[in-house]
Amino acid sequence: MTSDDRTRCHWARTDALLQAYHDTEWGVPEHDSRAMWEKLMLDGFQAGLSWRLILSRREAFREAFAGFRPEIVAGYGEREIGQLLANQGIIRSQTKIRAVIRNARAYLAIQEAGKDFSGLVWDSVQGKPVMGDGSGTATRSMAGNELSAALKKRGFSFVGPVIVHAWMQACGLINDHETECFCRTRGK
Template sequence: MPTQESETTMHRCTWADSDPLMSAYHDAEWGVPERDSRALWEKLMLDGFQAGLAWITVLRKRDAFREAFAGFDPEAVAKFGDADVERLMLNPGIIRSRAKIVATIGNARAYLAMQAAGEDFSGFVWGMAGGAPIVSKGSARPTKTALSEEMSKALKARGFKFVGPVIVYAWLQAVGVVDDHDAACFRRHR
C-alpha cells in the first residue's frame, strides 16, 4: 500500500478514481493474481451478476451477495433449490435476476463436477493462461481476447452459464490472470 505522502502523486487506472470504493478495490484486489479455486469461482459469479451493469453496483452489494450465497461456498450453493431462488429474488441487497441466480446455483454444481472429475478450478484457469499473468501490451483494453473466448467455451462445455467471453475477460483482469493496469498505474506489473 502506498504511503500517505505518495498518495498525492500516485497514479491509478483512470476508471479507479471514480469512487473511493472503486479506488480501494483497485488498490488492493483488481489485477492481483488469485490462485485459490473457491475465490476464483466467487469472483466469476460476481462478474456474471455484473453483466449489463456497472461494477460499482456489484461492489456495493458484495457483502450482501456473500451472505445470500453462503459465503460463495460451492457445496452449499449447489444444494440451493426453488425455495432458495425465491428467497434470493426477495433479497434487496443483491441483484435480483432470476437467470443469474439460477446460473450461479448451476455453476456451483459445474464447479463441483470439475472437482469430482479431478479438475482443480485454479489449475484449469491458470493452465489455460500458461501459468503466469499475461501482461497486456499497449494502452487499449479489449473487451475480449482469444483466451477469454477459449476459456468461455471451455467453461460452457463444463456446464457454466453467464460466462461469455466479455464476462470472462473482465474476470481474468480482476483475478490477475491478465495485467491490464494502465501504463502509469502504480499497480502495473506488481
C-alpha cells in the same frame, strides 16, 4: 488523481470504493479456487450493470450465497431461488441466480473429476499472467474467448467472452492495468 499522487487506471481515479478495490484486489493474481469462483459469479451479476454497484453489494451477495461456498449453493432449489429473488440487497435476476446455482454444480463436477478449478483456469494462461496492451480499453481477449468456451463445455453458464475477460483481469490472469498505472508491474 488521488491524494497519494499515484497514477491509477482511469476507472479507479475518482471513487474511493473502486480505488480501494483497484489498489488491493484487481489484477492481483488469485489462486484460491473458491475465491476465483466467487469473483466469476460476481462478474456474471455485473453484466449490464456497474462494477461499483456489485462491489457495494458484495457482502449482501456473500450472505445470500452462503459465502459463495459451491457445495452449499449447488443444493439451492426453488425455495432458495424465491428467497434470493426477494432479497433487496442483491441483484434480483432470476437468470443470473440460476446461473450461479448451475455454476456451483459445474465447479463441483470439476472437483469430482479430480481437477482443481484454479489449476484448470491458470493452465489456460500457462500458469502466469498475460500482459494486456496497457490501453485500458480491452473488453475481450483470445485467452478470454478460449476459457469462456472451455467453461461452457464444462457446464458453466453466464460465462461469455466479455465476462470471462473481465474476470481474468480481476483475478490477475490478464494484467490489463493501464501503462501509466502504478499497479502495471504487479504480477509480472
